[in-house]
Amino acid sequence: VCFFFFKQKTAYEILSGLVGSEMCIRDREAKDKKRDTWWLAYVMDINDDERQRGKTVEVGRATFVTETKRYTIYDAPGHSSYVPNMIMGAAMADIGAFVISAKKGEFESGFDRGGQTLEHLLLAKSLGIQKLVVIINKMDESSVRWSKERYEFIKSQLTPAIVKYGFNVEKNVTWIPLSGLTGANIAKPVDKAQCHWYDGPTFMELLENIELPPRVYEGPIRIPVLDKLKDRGTDIFGKVHCGKIQLGSKLVVMPYKIQAEVSAIQNMDDQYVKYAKAGENIKFRLKGIPNEDFIYKGCLLCGP
Helix, strand or coil, X not given: CEEEEECCCHHHHHHHCCCHHHHHHHHHHHHHCCCHHHHHHHHCCCCHHHHXXXXXXXXXXXXXXXXXXXXXEEEECCCHHHHHHHHHHHHCCCEEEEEEECCCCHHHHHHCCCXXXXXHHHXXXXXXXCEEEEEEECCCCCCCCCXXXXXXXXXXXXXXXXXXXXXXXXXXXEEEECCCCXXXXXXXXXXXXXXXXXXXXXXXXXXXXXXXXXXXXXXXXXXXXXXXXXXXXXXXXXXXXXXXXXXXXXXXXXXXCEEEEEEEEECCCCCECCEEECCCEEEEEEECCCCHHHCCCCCEEECC
8 A cells, every 4th residue: 555645754754563672763863963863864865965955855665564454555745846756756655645744834824825735736636546544743832732622623724725626525535633753643542631622543554444446456457657767777766556577578668559568567665576567566577679778757658
């Protein structure tokens, strides 16, 4: 299951409860660079530029496993300068986790005053995300203090926009309040002394029970090209939206109608595999293309 996080650091808090030794390493690295308060960001912001500036630039990726599922988290940049990277992350996801700050002033700046909230909603829908988990974060902040009125106000402001962009609020949108900083309502329920009015699931319980989008394994092959990287050949990144490919599969590169053959397939853990099916994000190589400039971000690979 691929989850895509829009903005902020809630993804890191989820991982912090699951990968303890890794968290200790990241905490030490942050302290060494005098960035103690940013230590959660060091989990998925892995290059020095991101850590120095305190902004996510590339799409971070991490995985964790529960009793019933294996999850991949894609953490997207929220800044307007890095929208192209956000688009790639959204295109790889099955479900969007839309993180909203409950802090007074922050929600308003992202929603009303030229912020990225509405743009990210529109892009997510345009890129095929049907299911949305709206995470109302920072509920522990001093201006909020787990206020039901603040939670309901944010819901009332966001719902018309979510409907406007084509999401089915009744079937495909779930709302959840939590605190990414303290971890409240992520893996463990929030203390009733803090929040007596919420009786829904924790975020992890929600993940375990959420209905996944249908997979079309037997249909015609459809793989949009998300990116490519030249390194002793050309690695192509894409998501198998429909069908199944394997080593030796014949593909057609659209719009140029160039025929090619799959020569190598890797999963997102960089392990070589023999095949990939609908729903999987992969890195692969093709042979038979006369000029590798004919394949680029936005091309579509399909069956002959």
